Amino acid sequence: MSRGGRRRERSEPERRCIATGEVRPAREMLRFVVSPAGELVPDVAGKLPGRGIWVSARREALERALARGLFHRAARMRVALPADLAERVEAALARRLIDTLALARKAGAAVAGHDKTLGWLESGRAAVLVQAADGSPRERERLARRARHIPRIGLLNAAEIGLAFGRERVIHAALAAGGLAERAVEEAARLGGFRVSQDRGEDHPAGSPRDRRQTDVEET
Structure with a gap:
């Protein structure tokens, strides 16, 4: 708490989109992780273990990241990308x-x-x-x-x-x-x-x- 007994507002965590470069609150974005099997997995609840890869919550941003191989770059390894990831x-x-x-x-x-x-x-x-x-x-x-x-x-x-x-x-x-x-x-x-x-x-x-x-x- 700050002086005077008021609860200090916590700064909201922000993340950068790998496709657009925009920085937004994490709750407005999509988190992905790489599974132990090497497959990219959407983590919409933001609770799965592993290093998070963040994309703006827009279909076109996800498609851009897929088309440009940005998930491989962000993960620093080749990852399996499901063909129906957007779905x-x-x-x-x-x-x-x-x-x-x-x-x-x-x-x-x-x-x-x-x-x-x-x-x-x-x-x-x-x-x-x-x-x-x-x-x-x-x-x-x-x-x-x-x-x-x-x-x-x-x-x-x-x-x-x-x-x-x-x-x-x-x-x-x-x-x-x-x-x-x-x-x-x-x-x-x-x-x-x-x-x-x-x-x-x-x-x-x-x-x-x-x-x-x-x-x-x-x-x-």
């Missing part, structure tokens, strides 16, 4: 977001379904709106109009959101303010580098290349 990263990031939603549900900090989500939006309890990318555009827009002031996540499909709530499909969900809502927004931002949001009626299917001038976690 593995996307799947792992989607799983992280789903797990975060599930934790929020178990903590009583999330609701699912049109009526409950609408109720949270009207009462001001909703801090994040989550909507399925494959839901009806008209129905999504009706609720989105009530959530202009909060982040909106439109990256997961109905079956994926359903996994978080123990249902077959979920189109609409809301998160209450708190650490899990903040984590969901952060995880969605990373997933947004690999999967296109349908939140604003974009024509691109989920997972297609995206225009980096757009954002998949909106806050207006």
